[in-house]
Amino acid sequence: MSWHLTHDQLHRYATHTADDVTAMSAEAHLTHCSHCRDRLPTDEAWLERSWADLRDIVDRPRPSPLERLLTALGLREHTATLLAATPTLYRAWLAATVIVLAATLALAHEIPRGTLLFACTAPVVPLVGVALAYGRGVDPAHSLASVTPWAGPRLLLLRTCAVLAPALTLCTIAALLMPAVTTVHETVFWLLPALAMVAGCLALGRWMHLSMAGGVIGGGWLLLLTVCTLLDGTDPLQVFSPLAQAGWATALALLAAVIALRVRTA
Amino acid sequence: MTTTSPRNGVRARGLVRTYGTRRALDGVDLDLGPGVTGLLGRNGAGKTTLLRCLATDLEATDGELSVLGRDPERAAERTEIRRRLGYLPQNPSFYPHFTTFGLLDYMAVLKERGGRRERHDEVRRALRRVDLYDRRHTRLRRLSGGMRQRLGLAAALLGDPHLLLLDEPTIGLDPEQRIRFRDLVSELAVHSTVLLSTHQIEDVAALCRRVLVLDQGRVIFDGTPAALIARARGRVWEQGTRPPRNVTSWRLADGRHRVLVPEGVHNPDSDERVPVEPSLEDAYLLLTGAVPR
Numbered sequence: 001m002s003w004h005l006t007h008d009q010l011h012r013y014a015t016h017t018a019d020d021v022t023a024m025s026a027e028a029h030l031t032h033c034s035h036c037r038d039r040l041p042t043d044e045a046w047l048e049r050s051w052a053d054l055r056d057i058v059d060r061p062r063p064s065p066l067e068r069l070l071t072a073l074g075l076r077e078h079t080a081t082l083l084a085a086t087p088t089l090y091r092a093w094l095a096a097t098v099i100v101l102a103a104t105l106a107l108a109h110e111i112p113r114g115t116l117l118f119a120c121t122a123p124v125v126p127l128v129g130v131a132l133a134y135g136r137g138v139d140p141a142h143s144l145a146s147v148t149p150w151a152g153p154r155l156l157l158l159r160t161c162a163v164l165a166p167a168l169t170l171c172t173i174a175a176l177l178m179p180a181v182t183t184v185h186e187t188v189f190w191l192l193p194a195l196a197m198v199a200g201c202l203a204l205g206r207w208m209h210l211s212m213a214g215g216v217i218g219g220g221w222l223l224l225l226t227v228c229t230l231l232d233g234t235d236p237l238q239v240f241s242p243l244a245q246a247g248w249a250t251a252l253a254l255l256a257a258v259i260a261l262r263v264r265t266a
Numbered sequence: 267m268t269t270t271s272p273r274n275g276v277r278a279r280g281l282v283r284t285y286g287t288r289r290a291l292d293g294v295d296l297d298l299g300p301g302v303t304g305l306l307g308r309n310g311a312g313k314t315t316l317l318r319c320l321a322t323d324l325e326a327t328d329g330e331l332s333v334l335g336r337d338p339e340r341a342a343e344r345t346e347i348r349r350r351l352g353y354l355p356q357n358p359s360f361y362p363h364f365t366t367f368g369l370l371d372y373m374a375v376l377k378e379r380g381g382r383r384e385r386h387d388e389v390r391r392a393l394r395r396v397d398l399y400d401r402r403h404t405r406l407r408r409l410s411g412g413m414r415q416r417l418g419l420a421a422a423l424l425g426d427p428h429l430l431l432l433d434e435p436t437i438g439l440d441p442e443q444r445i446r447f448r449d450l451v452s453e454l455a456v457h458s459t460v461l462l463s464t465h466q467i468e469d470v471a472a473l474c475r476r477v478l479v480l481d482q483g484r485v486i487f488d489g490t491p492a493a494l495i496a497r498a499r500g501r502v503w504e505q506g507t508r509p510p511r512n513v514t515s516w517r518l519a520d521g522r523h524r525v526l527v528p529e530g531v532h533n534p535d536s537d538e539r540v541p542v543e544p545s546l547e548d549a550y551l552l553l554t555g556a557v558p559r
């Protein structure tokens with residue numbers, strides 16, 4: 001080549017400020033001339049950005065399988081990061097839930113009225129999970145997390161969701177596998193008491209440690225079942241009667257309102 | 267609350283915190299601004315309690331408190347404080363199966379730090395600052411005690427806090443890392459307010475423009491290290507014989523005794539006793555009236 005692009009022409013081509021004709025002829029020249037290609041100014045900011053992206057891809061730790069699952073389910077990346085950091089007892093609770101539900105299932109198929117055990121345990125499964133989800137003593141990094149902007153009701157509610165999703169799924173599956181399940185009521189009769197007790201636990205958490213609140217509510221549940229059994233002619237399954245369900249629904253609505261108010265003003 | 271602090275400082279008036287009937291803080295008055303302030307006091311003096319109150323981790327039982335110009339008792343303002351706060355608790359603990367990078371990333375999310383790439387860049391910067399970048403993929407259960415301490419510090423530094431509260435930050439650090447820590451904190455303190463509790467008096471001497479001494483929940487000294495030393499001048503001696511029992515003293519390597527004589531206590535003249543220039547530690551011991559042997 002006998003001629004080359006001037007510095008000015010190269011600069012205008014690279015920064016997209018040349019007019020169309022000049023740009024086309026510059027481009028035609030550049031495809032043939034390696035000398036001018038080498039003189040083409042590089043976009044430092046663009047390079048730096050691409051380099052930072054590349055560095056982050058190479059250098060960031062692989063997200064855990066759980067995080068990948070959660071993002072695949074459509075959760076935002078930072079929510080997945082928050083949920084992957086679960087308190088120590090979360091996995092133990094999940095494992096215990098699977099074992100207990102499997103045992104109640106096996107029993108239900110073996111003995112008459114075996115579903116009674118399932119009816120008594122299913123409503124407390126989410127309660128136990130939530131009681132172990134937040135606070136000093138159950139969360140090793142609590143002292144670090146408790147003074148961050150995310151601490152408090154926001155993190156607690158997020159973790160409650162992380163408990164409710166598997167708990168409700170597992171209990172529903174177990175209920176469907178019970179012998180002779182035909183109606184919707186037989187599948188989800190435990191749901192309202194379970195949710196009401198979780199809401200009760202969260203509401204009580206305002207005044208006491210969450211695991212203590214869980215203990216109080218769980219104790220109340222046991223007491224209720226015992227009273228129903230001891231009362232003459234009362235079946236413990238009365239706590240799931242249509243009338244009782246209306247009561248659970250009312251309690252749930254009231255407690256949810258209390259919690260919402262607390263989150264708003266907390 | 268009527269008290270307000272400057273936007274980058276802390277103000278407390280008559281701060282009280284009780285546990286049951288025990289008054290861990292018993293009327294603390296405090297004004298903090300940019301720079302490093304050291305918090306000294308014997309075990310149980312209330313240092314951790316004070317730091318936790320300032321860090322919005324504990325609610326004060328009584329008194330007025332304003333942190334970064336905001337009221338920690340109001341939820342919305344508390345969250346604002348937390349956005350610009352770095353807190354290293356005493357004995358921090360972590361998720362053992364996390365990597366150092368993973369833990370800081372989690373903390374950065376909790377501190378609402380930007381999009382993923384900016385957050386990751388910030389985590390890398392924090393790891394470099396405490397010299398743990400080469401350990402970014404190490405699981406926390408495999409870290410040494412000092413490294414864990416440094417990781418806690420890195421977590422506190424995320425988000426360029428305006429207020430940094432450090433509870434015994436240099437515990438377990440080797441001398442090299444301790445120097446690095448001092449350098450880092452001095453640099454941060456140009457713009458931020460740093461309050462650090464410690465039993466390491468050398469750290470205070472090297473780092474702090476100001477010292478607070480707590481005793482049974484009360485501030486018994488608030489001033490410069492030089493002013494604390496000045497109080498001890500003329501009360502520190504070295505001598506050949508052991509002094510009376512009601513005077514703090516200890517045996518030195520050469521067999522002589524270093525003696526701290528509190529005000530109003532008589533130390534019988536012994537021939538070869540010589541006055542010596544007090545160290546900050548001598549001054550601190552004299553102030554808190556350390557229990558004689």
Ligand SMILES: Nc1ncnc2c1ncn2[C@@H]1O[C@H](COP(=O)(O)OP(=O)(O)OP(=O)(O)O)[C@@H](O)[C@H]1O
Pocket residue numbers: 285288289290307308309310311312313314315316356
């Ligand atoms: N959670 C608690 N419950 C009851 N009492 C507590 C609690 N935390 C601290 N205290 C008491 O409050 C007082 C002050 O404790 P604090 O932890 O603030 O002391 P400190 O100055 O940090 O001591 P150290 O140098 O040992 O860390 C002590 O008497 C302690 O026993």
Ligand SMILES: [Mg+2]
Pocket residue numbers: 313314315356433
């Ligand atoms: Mg302490």
Ligand SMILES: [Zn+2]
Pocket residue numbers: 001003004005029033035036
């Ligand atoms: Zn050319």
